[in-house]
Amino acid sequence: MDQLTSLIDHKLVADALPEHTSSNREYLYASNGVFVRAVRPGLVAIVPIHWYDRVIPGLGAIAPIVQLTPRLPEFLLLQAWQRCYAACTESKELLCHFVYENSSWQLVVPDQIQENSTCHPPDQPDSSYYSATIDLHSHQRYPAYFSDTDNADEVGFRLYIVLGQLHLPTPQILTRVGIFGHYWIIPTAWVAEGADHFIDAAFENAPC
Numbered sequence: 001m002d003q004l005t006s007l008i009d010h011k012l013v014a015d016a017l018p019e020h021t022s023s024n025r026e027y028l029y030a031s032n033g034v035f036v037r038a039v040r041p042g043l044v045a046i047v048p049i050h051w052y053d054r055v056i057p058g059l060g061a062i063a064p065i066v067q068l069t070p071r072l073p074e075f076l077l078l079q080a081w082q083r084c085y086a087a088c089t090e091s092k093e094l095l096c097h098f099v100y101e102n103s104s105w106q107l108v109v110p111d112q113i114q115e116n117s118t119c120h121p122p123d124q125p126d127s128s129y130y131s132a133t134i135d136l137h138s139h140q141r142y143p144a145y146f147s148d149t150d151n152a153d154e155v156g157f158r159l160y161i162v163l164g165q166l167h168l169p170t171p172q173i174l175t176r177v178g179i180f181g182h183y184w185i186i187p188t189a190w191v192a193e194g195a196d197h198f199i200d201a202a203f204e205n206a207p208c
Contacts (some may be wrong), residue, residue: 013060016164025157025180031059038157038179042069042100042131045157045177046182058205066177068159072098072134074194076107081163081197083109084138088166093140097132108132134191136161144201146183154178159191164201173198181182 007024013031020026020039028035033051037044044067055061077181080096087094097108108128129135135158139145143165146154154160157179164172173195187202188195 013062014058015060017060017062020100023098028062029059030062031056035062035183036179040133040157041158043067045179045184047177047179047182049182053070062088064184066159066190068133070105072105072192076105077192077194078197079107080136082115084136084163085166085171087138088140091140094138096136097128098134098136099128100133101130101131103137122192122206132158134159136163138162138166139164141165141167144174146174146176151183155181161188161192163198166197170197170199172201174201187194196204 007022009022010027010029011018011026018028020037022038023119025036027040027049028037028046031052032055034049035046036049037046040043044065046065047061048064049058080098084094095110097110098112099106099108109129120132131171134156138148139162142164144162146162148159150162155178157175160176160178161175164174173188174185175191176183176185187201188198189202
């Protein structure tokens with residue numbers, strides 16, 4: 001058994017939701033489907049992987065959940081929007097990180113390589129990439145969606161946000177939780193204040 005596999009648990013949900021014990025992630029087998037759960041300071045997520053067509057008798061049901069405590073404040077989400085808009089005027093994407101430390105949320109714009117259709121930080125040990133709970137990047141004038149490149153890059157456990165159509169008075173926003181390669185689209189309002197300043201593309205996208 002390799003080291004990663006030893007950090008992953010598999011549990012049957014017989015009745016109540018079992019206690020979380022994994023330091024990485026755990027797969028939950030319930031009457032209504034298979035789910036993956038992960039926990040980090042301030043963030044708890046249970047994401048569906050596969051819904052059953054029929055209920056499996058003898059097991060308990062699970063409802064998906066994403067809880068961020070506390071939610072991202074409105075002023076920081078709007079600050080990120082402003083920074084992304086400024087980058088859009090230069091035909092560049094922008095990456096922002098939200099880090100929770102000293103009992104408050106901080107917006108960090110890391111050193112990064114910016115291009116017309118991509119942005120990414122250099123691999124540095126002190127990068128905010130390693131401490132961020134929320135990863136936000138922009139798609140300039142394009143719609144808010146998660147590309148194949150995003151799927152390849154966003155393989156940790158955190159929240160991911162995309163801002164799109166930044167040239168419009170009301171841009172798009174799309175948010176998902178990622179648990180080591182498993183993703184689930186959620187309404188941005190679940191995790192951030194001020195989502196009503198955007199058109200939430202979650203309502204136009206099926207869960208993934």
